[in-house]
Amino acid sequence: MTVVSGDFGDSDDVESLAATWVVRSAEGPLSDVEQQRLDSWLSENSRHLGAYVRAQAVWVDMDRVAALDAGREIEPVPQARHWPWRRMALAASVLLAIGGGLAAQDRLGGRIATARGEVREVALDDGSKLFLNGDTVVQVRFADKERRILLRRGEASFQVAHDRARPFIVQADDVAVRAVGTDFAVGIQDAGGVSVTVAQGVVEVTEKESGQPRQHRLSRDEQFVAAATGTRRVGLDAREVNRRLAWRKGQLVFRGQMLATAAAEVNRYAAKPVVINDPSLGRAEFMGVFNVGDAGAFARGPRPPSMARWSRPTRRSFCRGNKIRRRINSGFRAAAALLP
Amino acid sequence: MEHQARLLWFAREVLPHEADVRRWLFGRIRGLSSCELDEVVQEAYARIWAADIERIGNGRAYLFVTARHIVGEHVRRSRIVSIELVADLESLNIVDDEIGAHRRLSGEQEVERVMAAIATLPPKCRQAFQLKKFEELSQREIAERMGIAESTVEKHLAKALRLVMQVMKAPAVGAEEDDGGKRRLWGLG
Numbered sequence: 001m002t003v004v005s006g007d008f009g010d011s012d013d014v015e016s017l018a019a020t021w022v023v024r025s026a027e028g029p030l031s032d033v034e035q036q037r038l039d040s041w042l043s044e045n046s047r048h049l050g051a052y053v054r055a056q057a058v059w060v061d062m063d064r065v066a067a068l069d070a071g072r073e074i075e076p077v078p079q080a081r082h083w084p085w086r087r088m089a090l091a092a093s094v095l096l097a098i099g100g101g102l103a104a105q106d107r108l109g110g111r112i113a114t115a116r117g118e119v120r121e122v123a124l125d126d127g128s129k130l131f132l133n134g135d136t137v138v139q140v141r142f143a144d145k146e147r148r149i150l151l152r153r154g155e156a157s158f159q160v161a162h163d164r165a166r167p168f169i170v171q172a173d174d175v176a177v178r179a180v181g182t183d184f185a186v187g188i189q190d191a192g193g194v195s196v197t198v199a200q201g202v203v204e205v206t207e208k209e210s211g212q213p214r215q216h217r218l219s220r221d222e223q224f225v226a227a228a229t230g231t232r233r234v235g236l237d238a239r240e241v242n243r244r245l246a247w248r249k250g251q252l253v254f255r256g257q258m259l260a261t262a263a264a265e266v267n268r269y270a271a272k273p274v275v276i277n278d279p280s281l282g283r284a285e286f287m288g289v290f291n292v293g294d295a296g297a298f299a300r301g302p303r304p305p306s307m308a309r310w311s312r313p314t315r316r317s318f319c320r321g322n323k324i325r326r327r328i329n330s331g332f333r334a335a336a337a338l339l340p
Numbered sequence: 341m342e343h344q345a346r347l348l349w350f351a352r353e354v355l356p357h358e359a360d361v362r363r364w365l366f367g368r369i370r371g372l373s374s375c376e377l378d379e380v381v382q383e384a385y386a387r388i389w390a391a392d393i394e395r396i397g398n399g400r401a402y403l404f405v406t407a408r409h410i411v412g413e414h415v416r417r418s419r420i421v422s423i424e425l426v427a428d429l430e431s432l433n434i435v436d437d438e439i440g441a442h443r444r445l446s447g448e449q450e451v452e453r454v455m456a457a458i459a460t461l462p463p464k465c466r467q468a469f470q471l472k473k474f475e476e477l478s479q480r481e482i483a484e485r486m487g488i489a490e491s492t493v494e495k496h497l498a499k500a501l502r503l504v505m506q507v508m509k510a511p512a513v514g515a516e517e518d519d520g521g522k523r524r525l526w527g528l529g
Contacts, residue, residue: 014382019501023494027479050382053389057350058505062473064351065454 017041018051022059110140114154119247127161128168131248142166157248174208196224199241207231346393353399354388356450359510360400361407369411381509383410457507461500464488468496 021038024030030038042049114120114132122130124140126147132138136154141147144166149158151172160168160179170177177196196205198218205216205224216233218224221241223234246253254262263274361384362377384406388396396402458466464486471482479497483490 015378015505016498016502019505020494020498023497023501027494046386047379047382049389050384050386053347053350053385054355054382055501055505056347057355058508059501060344060347061351061355062454062501062504065451065473 014048014051015055018048018055021052022055026059110142111137112140113137124161126163126166129159131157133157133247155247157245176206178204178206197236197241197244198222199238199245346389349393349399350385350388353396354385354403355508357400357403358508361403362509364404365407365411378509380407380410380414453507454504457504458500461503465496465499468493469500472497 021041024034025038042052112120112122112130112132114134114136116135118132118134120132122132124130124142124147126142128147130138130140130149133155136156137152138154138156139150139152141150147160147163147166147168149156149168149170151170156170158168158170158179168179170179175196196203196218198220202217202219205218206213207216208214214231216224216231218233221236221238223236225232225234243253252262252265254265260276263276266274358381362381365377365380366372384403387406387410388399388402391402458469461469467486468482471477471485472479477485479490479493482493486493
């Protein structure tokens with residue numbers, strides 16, 4: 001058959017042009033001249049518009065792929081030069097439960113706090129960087145001999161500027177994590193216990209969980225948990241470590257976790273918690289990437305084949321058919337699927 | 341719906357079904373070149389973009405029906421219509437089986453597919469893409485880190501995007517057959 005072609009070249013050219021425009025407009029606002037050129041190209045032919053929409057959709061979809069694949073190496077690209085931050089990169093995550101008794105200390109100096117669902121990055125005056133997860137309180141206490149951070153609540157991660165003379169110590173409850181020139185994270189959970197997760201490099205953890213102070217050296221992709229039930233060490237893979245640190249990008253990433261587990265994690269950030277009414281649904285495997293604090297999108301995300309209802313204790317109910325009705329902040333990336 | 345949300349809808353509800361629509365048209369209309377297929381698909385995207393997405397319940401069905409309309413219009417507009425082609429076109433009216441045969445990739449498989457494509461890119465191109473999408477650096481930062489011009493970074497990124505756009509046209513290996521569709525007739529609502 002002959003599809004009516006106007007005076008335009010083959011689709012390769014159209015797609016290449018569309019791809020170029022998408023990459024350029026993703027970088028930032030176009031100049032007036034560029035915008036005019038784009039507009040006139042789009043209005044020239046509806047297929048140009050179609051190719052452009054399609055290219056944008058693919059570009060957006062690749063964000064999701066990147067998020068789901070966070071940190072996985074395809075194969076190392078030969079690097080022209082070494083990235084200094086790679087050398088000192090180390091991430092650990094310390095989670096612990098804190099009861100009462102912190103309100104008084106919270107009023108002391110150097111306090112930084114975030115609201116629920118807020119993720120904040122703070123530059124410390126020694127050149128280190130601090131990322132605060134939602135609902136988190138830390139106190140920064142820098143002295144001549146040491147740099148100490150007290151974690152009161154929530155979770156935080158640190159990129160530590162190298163300074164041999166002033167060790168960098170993060171303290172959460174009876175657990176202290178010491179790092180010299182590294183990058184690590186610290187957090188506090190309702191469930192209790194302290195967990196330290198190391199993405200890269202080495203940290204030294206001191207804990208008194210067993211009564212006597214004990215030291216543990218943790219290296220890359222290891223997790224250490226100190227809870228009332230005792231201490232344990234777990235090996236993780238790099239993807240899991242990255243998944244757990246996705247909040248630094250303001251995201252929650254799930255890769256086959258149980259829906260109930262995923263919902264619990266989302267609820268750490270949400271003002272209105274997600275409730276799953278059907279226990280069998282709670283055991284379904286779940287996959288998705290969500291903005292921190294967007295429990296609504298989470299609840300409307302996947303739709304299981306059963307008639308199970310998710311509900312929040314509000315006047316809303318969700319999930320009718322497969323329709324996606326979302327109000328999404330720009331930059332929001334979401335993808336959700338119940339795994340078959 | 342705002343722009344970004346519409347794009348996400350396309351990424352989730354239209355893009356995954358494009359390969360099936362292509363295969364369906366290709367298998368039923370003789371002498372359809374891949375270039376013409378591209379044109380039909382582009383036209384379909386443009387029309388769906390203009391549609392009221394909020395009211396489209398089934399993106400897959402809508403894509404099929406839109407593509408069928410476009411092909412029909414092309415046939416009506418062309419001067420010479422062979423009997424064979426009209427017969428082909430008739431067969432396009434029975435699309436419910438196709439629409440129901442929902443081949444879905446799991447999220448993991450989709451990732452694998454795109455990653456495999458990206459792995460075939462030249463090293464510099466791939467590195468630029470990874471820095472953009474995984475490290476979320478700006479083009480300027482990528483240019484500094486790689487020691488190349490910003491315009492070259494843009495070319496690399498466009499090339500990577502172009503490649504993934506091409507990959508999306510092919511039916512994915514490992515897509516599951518999910519025969520959950522009841523027979524019914526689809527029309528544009």
